Amino acid sequence: MAVSFRASSSFLVLPWVLLLLCGFRVQGEAVPAMFIFGDSLIDNGNNNDLASFAKANYYPYGIDFAGGPTGRFSNGYTVVDEIAELLGLPLIPAHSQVTSVEDALHGVNYASAAAGILDITGQNFVGRIPFNQQIHNFESTRNQLTARLGAARAASSIARCIFFVGMGSNDYLNNYLLPNYATRLQYNGEQYAELLVQQYSRQLTRLYNLGARRFVLTSVGSLACIPSILAQTPFSRCNFGVDELVIPFNARVRQMVDQFNSNLPGARFSLINVFGIFRGILSNPFAYGFSVIDRGCCGVGRNRGQITCLPMETPCLNRNQYVFWDAFHPTSAVNIILGQKAFLGGPDEIYPMNVQQLASVDLSHS
Template sequence: MAKVSFTVCPFMCVLMLLCWSAVVRVHVSGQVDIGDVVASPDAGGRRELVPALFIFGDSLIDNGNNNDLPSFAKANYYPYGIDFNGGRPTGRFSNGLTMVDGIAQLLGLPLIPAHSQASGEQVLHGLNYASAAAGILDITGRNFVGRIPFNQQIKNFENTLDQITDNLGANDVAKSIARCLFFIGMGSNDYLNNYLLPNYNTRNQYNGQQYANLLIQEYTRQVTSLYNLGARKFILSGVGLMGCIPSILAQSPDGKCSEEVNRLVIPFNANIRAMVNDLSTNLPGSKFIFVDIYRMFQQDILGNPRAYGINVIDRGCCGIGRNSGQITCLPFQTPCANRNEYMFWDAFHPTEVVNLILARKAFDGNTDFVYPMNIQQLAAL
C-alpha cells in the first residue's frame, strides 16, 4: 500500500482511530459501542484488549522514526532486523522485535507503526512516536544531531489529534482516546547522552538526586500535557540496569558492571514510582503504572539468565572492541550466530529474546516488577 500522510488520508474511512473501525462494532441503531472488541486479523486472531496503543520513547522502542532524519542515531541497516520479518531492517535497534512490539502482540494488536511511516489502515491501532537519542530534556542527545525529543513527540501526537478531531468531533475523540493505552519509556538518554558525557555541563550543575528531581519535574509536566490531550491510561517504563550494558562495561578495567552508574539512576526510578502515585491521585480518571525495568534485570534476568537460555550477559552480539561495546553494530557487520543466548544485541540495546521477556513481565507480572498493577489489568479497567 502506498504511503499516505494524515493530511491526505480520508479520516472517516481510514482513521476511526479511537476505538476504531478495526475494533468496534456499529450496531443497527448506527451507534458505536466502544465496549465491543473484536479480533484483529493482523494479531493472529487474538482478542484485542484495548483499541489502540500510543508509544513515546527513545531507541529502545523506536521503530523507524529516525530513518529519514539527519541523524547518527539510526538502525535502518543490516544486520539490525536480521530476525525481523525475514531479515528486514526497519529502524528498530534490535535483531528483531522491541519490548513494545511484544506488548502490542500480548494486547492482541498488530505491530504499531512509526509515526513518520504510518500509512493507510496501519494507523488504526495507534502510532509509535519514539525516537532514538531522544530525552526528557530537549538538549539530550544533541551529539547525534537529529532526534525527536519527548516535547516534540507530544506535539506530533497533538497534531494527530487535531487532524482527527477536525473530522470526528472532540467528544468522540476524547471518549475513544481515554480507552487507549499510552506507553512512555524516557530517561535513558538523559543519562547516557547527557549527564554522563564530558561535553555536557550537566554533571557539574547537579548531583544525582538533583538531576533526578530536575528530570521528574519536567517529566511530570510532559505527562500531564498528554493527560490534558485526553490520555487516561499510562504505562511509564523506568530506566534499566544501565551500569551493566556493554557500552558501560567496555569502560571498566575489569569489565564489571558500574555500580556508580547503576546507583545514579535509582533516584530517577524512585521518582517515577512516586509520580505514578501522585498523578493517579491528582489527575481525575487517570490510571498510571510503573514498569520497573531495573528490577526486572537485577532480580530476575541478570540474576538467573540461564533460566531463559541466556549464556552471554557481558558483551553485545554485534559491536566492536571490548565487550563488543566500544563501537556499536556497524552496517553489514556479521553478528553472533546464537542470538537467543545473548542478553544484549549491541552496545546499548537488548536482544529480541530479552525484549520479549520484558514485555511479558510488564504485561502479566506481579507488583515486584509492575506497580500497582500490570498492563493486562490496566487494559481491563
C-alpha cells in the same frame, strides 16, 4: 525459548482516521490502539530519514525480524512489539513511515533514538525527536481528530487507548554521563533526578490534558553492566555508580505514578520495573535461557561495546543466548521477556497493575 517474529508494517497517518478505531474494538483486541513515545529502546524507524547518527535501518539490525531492518535497535522485537501482540494488536507503525490508512488505525509509534526528557539530550547524535516534540506530533493527530469528530467523541475515543512512554535512559547516557555536557557540573545525582521528574511530570500531564487516560511507563533499566559501560575499563567491570544515579530517578517516577493515580481524575498509570527485571536477568541469566551477559552480540572492540553494531557486521550466531544485542540495547529475547512480564506480571514487575489489567479496567467512574 520459542520466538516468533512478524513482519512490520509502515503507513502514512491520516490523523482523524487513526483514532476513529479507538471508539470500538475489533474481536480479539484487548484495546483498540496504542500510542508509543520513547527512545531507541522502542523506536521502530522514526530516525531513518533524519540527519542523525542514531539509526538502525541496516543489516544486521532486524536480522531476526520478518521485515528485515526497519529502524528497530534490535535483532528482532522491541518490548512494545511484544506488548502489542499480547494485546491482540498488529505491530504499531512508525509515525514517519505510515503510508496506508487501514493499518494505521491501531496506533502510532512516535519514539526516536537519542531522544530524552530534556530537549538538549542526545544532541551529540544531531537529529532526534525529543519527548516534547513527540507529544506535539501526537497533539497534531488529536487536533485533527477533534476537528473531524467533535470534542466529545474524540475524547471518548482517546480515553480507550493505551499510551506507552519509555523515557529517561538517554538523559543519563547521552547527557549527564557525557563530558561535553555541563549537566554534571550543575546538578548532583539527586538534583538531576528531581529536574528530570519535574519536567517528565509536566509532559505526562500534557498528554493527560490531550485526553490520554491509560498510561504504561517504564523505569530506566540497569545501566551498570551494559557493554558500553563494561568496555570503559580494561577489566570489563560493571559500574554500579551509574545505577546509583538512576535509582533516585526511578524512585521519583514511582512516587509520580502514585500522585497521578490519586490526583488525575479518570486516569490510571502503571510503571514497568525494567530496572528490577533486568537486574534479575543479569543475576540469574541461566534461569531465563541466557549464557552470555558480558558483551554485545554485535559490536566492535572490548565487550563488543566500544563501537556499536556496524553495517553488514557479522553478529553472534546464538542470539537467543545473549542478553545484549549491541553496546546499549537488549536482544529481542530479552525484550520479549520484558513485554510478557509487563503484560502479566505482579506488582514487583509492573506497579500497581499490569497491562492486561489496565486494558480492561473501567475508568468511567474513577
